[in-house]
């Protein structure tokens with residue numbers, strides 16, 4: 001019996017779909033090819049690492065909620081209110097509406113009422129608005145403005161993004177060595193950094209701050225990238241100078257092989273004068289501020305700040321945080 005043409009086409013399509021499905025099911029697992037590839041299957045929850053604190057008792061108005069001493073933290077400009085709201089919507093939906101950790105917003109100028117209203121609408125949790133003290137934001141007295149202008153010109157020629165923008169340098173310095181000194185954070189231990197216009201896609205159903213505390217973690221990150229070496233040519237040489245003066249700060253279980261790696265991107269390492277340029281992308285970071293407040297980090301930041309590279313080069317808070325963690329912290333305490 002002859003089969004009608006449409007039925008034959010349908011049968012053919014079904015067979016192709018069936019074969020595609022089988023090949024998907026039986027295909028070999030992805031191979032790990034190098035840095036950045038997953039070393040274990042991705043899960044939206046840590047595996048076999050109880051206790052995980054769930055959301056039953058975390059209502060915003062519960063004075064006995066098991067929240068620990070932590071805040072969501074954002075440095076942001078008034079004109080970024082819409083983008084901040086975008087980030088808040090995502091993070092509240094996927095996580096914070098269940099845990100109600102406070103939000104703390106920082107700005108170098110006072111927040112406008114419009115900004116405050118816009119972000120308050122997005123959360124039931126407590127919201128704090130903090131002005132950065134002038135002495136934490138101002139360009140330090142030892143920075144020579146002529147030298148800054150000349151350096152900015154060179155950074156611009158090298159096409160280093162934001163190179164000539166003085167506020168960007170101020171922001172990087174503040175995020176490196178100032179934010180945790182703000183009086184509003186004096187009694188706070190952990191923060192989760194959130195920037196305007198970032199996205200959170202997965203639901204997280206446990207208290208990540210408690211996770212950090214229970215598992216004795218200092219720093220959590222999501223992405224590890226290579227930096228533009230032209231933005232940090234003397235960061236590693238200055239770090240070496242610092243280490244020569246302060247060998248006591250080097251942690252015995254440090255991650256110096258990651259900091260110094262020259263095999264994966266030899267050119268990056270060469271142009272950065274010995275630093276791999278690998279860094280945790282600090283647009284997202286969850287950290288215990290005790291590390292930034294430690295003698296090792298304070299001494300390091302002070303040394304870098306005096307050296308001037310936050311302004312004469314474009315040292316970012318990400319490579320500064322990363323080198324410090326890689327050298328002065330137990331690598332077991334860095335988590336992703």
Ligand SMILES: Nc1nc2c(ncn2[C@@H]2O[C@H](COP(=O)(O)OP(=O)(O)O)[C@@H](O)[C@H]2O)c(=O)[nH]1
Nearest residue numbers: 075076077080106107108167168171195196283
């Ligand atoms: N209040 C304030 N926030 C700033 C300033 N410059 C940058 N930021 C914030 O610092 C973070 C990083 O800045 P961004 O422009 O996103 O830099 P990028 O992430 O390196 O591209 C964002 O949260 C910005 O809102 C500034 O001059 N004032």
Ligand SMILES: [Mg+2]
Nearest residue numbers: 195196197283
């Ligand atoms: Mg950004």
